[in-house]
Amino acid sequence: MSTRRKKRAELRALECLAYSSTLSYLRAQNDYDKEAKCIIEHIRPLLNISSPRHLAELKRLINDEELERLVSLKHIGESNLKHKWVELEEKEDEDVKSNNNSTSIKKKFKGS
Secondary structure (H helix, E strand, O other): OOHHHHHHHHHHHHHHHHHHHHHHHHHHOOOOOHHHHHHHHHHHHHOOOOHHHHHHHHHHHHHOHHHHHHHHHHOOOOOOOOHHHHHHHHHHHHHHHHHHHHHHHHHHHHHO
8 A cells, every 4th residue: 555545544443533532522411502503513524524424424423332331421310312313313214215316316317
């Protein structure tokens, strides 16, 4: 692997780690509000995070048992701690699916 390619791979790994860590922090704070939404909207393009990658991170957040345990310890007595995150993941999943469908339709028309 060339040095340039290796550096690009290292940079990409750092971008993904930064995004993953930021979402984990926001989830641990249980903060999916206007401010969290704004943070996510600003860092996604800066870190070159695609919609499928974003969706994968949301799924990871929702299913991470250790993170859920941390959240529940911080927010003792509160219920539905992750419902806003689940709603976001469901919305993003629909967006990704609709984008994939429109892309495949465009390809079909190009092929005609």
